[in-house]
Amino acid sequence: MRWLNDEQIPAFPFLLFILVLRWFIPPSQEKDSVGFLAVLIRAFRFVLGVSSPYRCWGGGGRGRLSLCPSGALCSSTTLREQGQEIHAAMPLLHLHLCFTSVLCWLAHESSSLVLPNATELLSPPSSTRTGPAPGAGMPRSRRRRYLSPRDMNAILDYHNQVRAQVSPPAANMEYMVWDERLARVAEAWAARCVWEHGPPQLMKYVGQNLSIHSGRYRSVVDMVRSWHHEQQHYSFPHPRECNPRCPSKCSGSVCSHYTQMVWASSNRLGCALQACSNVHVWGSTWRRAVLLVCNYAIKGNWIGEAPYKMGRPCSACPPAYGGVCSNNMCFTGLKSNQVSWF
The missing domain is CATH 3.40.33.10 (CAP)
Incomplete structure (x- = not known):
């Protein structure tokens, strides 16, 4: 299967990976939409880190090696190469937007199990109580x-x-x-x-x-x-x-x-x-x-x-x-x- 720019992740397999991952979330985290989103984001960053190595620009001169922030070796490139890579990275931006849409859909689906409990009313909606709650303002x-x-x-x-x-x-x-x-x-x-x-x-x-x-x-x-x-x-x-x-x-x-x-x-x-x-x-x-x-x-x-x-x-x-x-x-x-x- 063709990879985007030979360094980017494939769009369809990654989306399929996210959809499959949704069914392997532990029940304890599935009930917590925040924890569920955190797992997906960590997975997204992990896949990007594996399939898209860091490139450093403006290192110690043309052809010289320098250390990336992560500690991995990378090579300096010319301005032309930088422009080519930025142009080639556009499909990844489209993929990121697609991934964000998937996250929103999954968050909506999973959070439907949480919100009723999280927003449970402390008094009936038709309550006609006015003023402070009983005991408010009192030691x-x-x-x-x-x-x-x-x-x-x-x-x-x-x-x-x-x-x-x-x-x-x-x-x-x-x-x-x-x-x-x-x-x-x-x-x-x-x-x-x-x-x-x-x-x-x-x-x-x-x-x-x-x-x-x-x-x-x-x-x-x-x-x-x-x-x-x-x-x-x-x-x-x-x-x-x-x-x-x-x-x-x-x-x-x-x-x-x-x-x-x-x-x-x-x-x-x-x-x-x-x-x-x-x-x-x-x-x-x-x-x-x-x-x-x-x-x-x-x-x-x-x-x-x-x-x-x-x-x-x-x-x-x-x-x-x-x-x-x-x-x-x-x-x-x-x-x-x-x-x-x-």
Whole structure:
């Protein structure tokens, strides 16, 4: 069979070689179109390397020998010989274009086994979800239902900070501690992802504050801080106004979250955090929301009563505290407990 320019590969046998090679690709590489193409390209380069030896031009002068880049011996040629070889190489260019077409056809055929898996949809095409995916913008530690010990301490410390700095000063403000039983009840209720207080049978014994947000991540302290912001709308009743019942003096839509935070005898706290896909809030649906539930014991916000007694800090502490005062609060030295609160 005639070779092109006596140095080039024959067109038809090489194409036949490629087509035959396609059926000898290992199954593992046949499933990977990239690996399959790499094998064909290596085969193409190998055949070219065997049938088309390197020619070097511009070596060390006419008739002298020099080393090719591959290390093989080759001879210098004249400009006329270079032109002849370039002209003779044109059929090889046509062969290369033909080979590229074959590769495209084979790649299309083999990749049809790969693309469906490689482009598998992570959500249904008809999904109407908008905004970030669940948990997006939230630290990994927040994508769960339990508060971390750091979160618990942050919530508790924030409450005690607010309680210690009430104005006017409190004479009977008790130091607040963490209660695991209150936290477990809050956890069970938060898991329901409902925007209402509960469970109903415990609401006569337990005070409760709720906070919810949707969108970008907020720390638990940010969620609690909104309750404290109600202070700006609350006016503490003067003792002479409490005759015998104290009036409710709130200039905003609600102040009861703040008053529960600073209710003097509410000295136990337990909270839970829950990530919810949907929460119905006053006629609207909040998607991918985070719900915080905090339970307080003893229950505060009794109608007709002030949150605390106004006076010198710790001057009216309950006898159980033994006169111990810490940071303007009646203090027993206890940081947390699991005391029954029924």
